[in-house]
Amino acid sequence: MRYDRLGESAVILKDEALQDPLSVFTYGVERLRQHPIDGIEDALPCYDSLTVYYNPLKISYESMVEALTQVFSEEDKRCDLPERKRHQIPVCYDAACAPDLESVAAFSGLSVQDVISLHTEGEYRVAGIGFTPGFGFLSGLNHKLNCPRKDRPRKSVPVGAVGIAGRQTGVYPSASSGGWNLIGQTPVEMVNFSLADPLLLSVGDAVEFYEISYGEFTEWKK
């Protein structure tokens, strides 16, 4: 396990030897939640890394690494994770909801229909939550759909916009700025802080997209 310090109060963990780092790290986060270590404040899994945040006045870096090494010992790597949720997210790929779909198709040398098929056939996993509250970074995008993010990010994307960039896809939970290519839009709410469980997605969850028509999209939104 490699430990890269991120300033005085955080460290990024990575282990290239791990087959499934996301599972190992989400397991570690659960372990830390159940058996908190005094001084360790937060742990954030994302793709193949885990960033641990701590208070250097309460725990020394060396003690913390020792404690984390214990959490991630051989024994633990083989444990099972709790059951993760599976989500099926409806997406409208109609031109009105997908301003960049044509340019993505052109870039990939595919038809618009092919892009939609490849996107809906994918089996994705939530690899991290960040960027904005509730924004889930999904891994598992078909490599044929790889495309660079936009040169000029939009100042504001529609709520529920579905984007792709590089090897990632995701849904914008709010009208934030956004640099990803927008290929669809979902009527489903991704975040709602008035609920006890505010986020639809959690790290490790499985996600699939399915196509709905523009009519169904507008009906759903009502």
Add this chain to the structure above:
Amino acid sequence: MKHGSLEVIESGFLTTYQDLGRRMHRALGLPRGGAMDARTLTLLNLLLRNERGATGIEFCQRGPTLKFKDEAVVSVGGDLCPTVDGEKRRAWSRMMVKAGQVLKCGSLRSGSWGYLCIQGGFSVEDFYGSTSIHPHLELGGGTGKPLVEGDELFFQPSENALSSLSLSPDLWGQNDDHTYRCLSGPQMDWFSASTHEQFYSTPYKISVTSSRVGYRLEGAPLSRKKSFQKKELTSEGVSVGTVQITNEGQPIILAADAQSIGGYPKLAQVISTDLERLVQRPAGSEVRFQQVTHEEALQRRQEQEREYTQLEMVLSLGEEY
């Protein structure tokens, strides 16, 4: 005990509730939040014998004007000339404001972020571990939006009488050599030795586009090593104070409301005690960086902690006589 209240007569600019930010819940995608200049908020709270992280008010340049419905003791900082019913008072002092009186914070003569703290702290509903308002997300304490004219603010009145006392403005440490200490970042090996040299020897200018989310700096581009030109960083955790380098080679220093995950390479990390000073510099100012070791960074943090603890002790002793 019944809450005391006051009314916002004039809101000032970007006036928000702030505490020391949240320590958890990055997994929800929430920013740390909290005061940009945690040192000023802490010193004012210590002066009022509050919890260090008691909710105060932060503003950008121009502070609010408030009409007090109930008596309270407040203090404001940095470089301000507050008045109560038109009468001059001092920043960094305990100010008694009687029911019916109007406190005008005024505008900062220097610095970018000013603070108002109240004995007992402002009463604001906690949002996942903090009362901080994140203006760009419209989330957080109260309405999630900056305070406006007509808003009614509540505070928990205290039974403890406070003697009149003030802190020296020098305590804040206005003597600033405009050089900020940094630790190496996780992607430092993406950049050559000469780029490092450049970052630690040439000045960068704070851009007007800077905000609570991040401070954008302008200056000589910091280019990557040839072998890292096209490399894409898989998104990973970031921290307040992280110095990211954009594709154009310009630094962005992540601030209180920054996102929790980022994909730009991280060249350095400004240490927390120095970031609190840096963010007070106005747009257009020049900043320089100095590399330090982890030992030095920890020492500096511990020094500040000792300072707070000693101040706490001195102020509590003062009340016994």
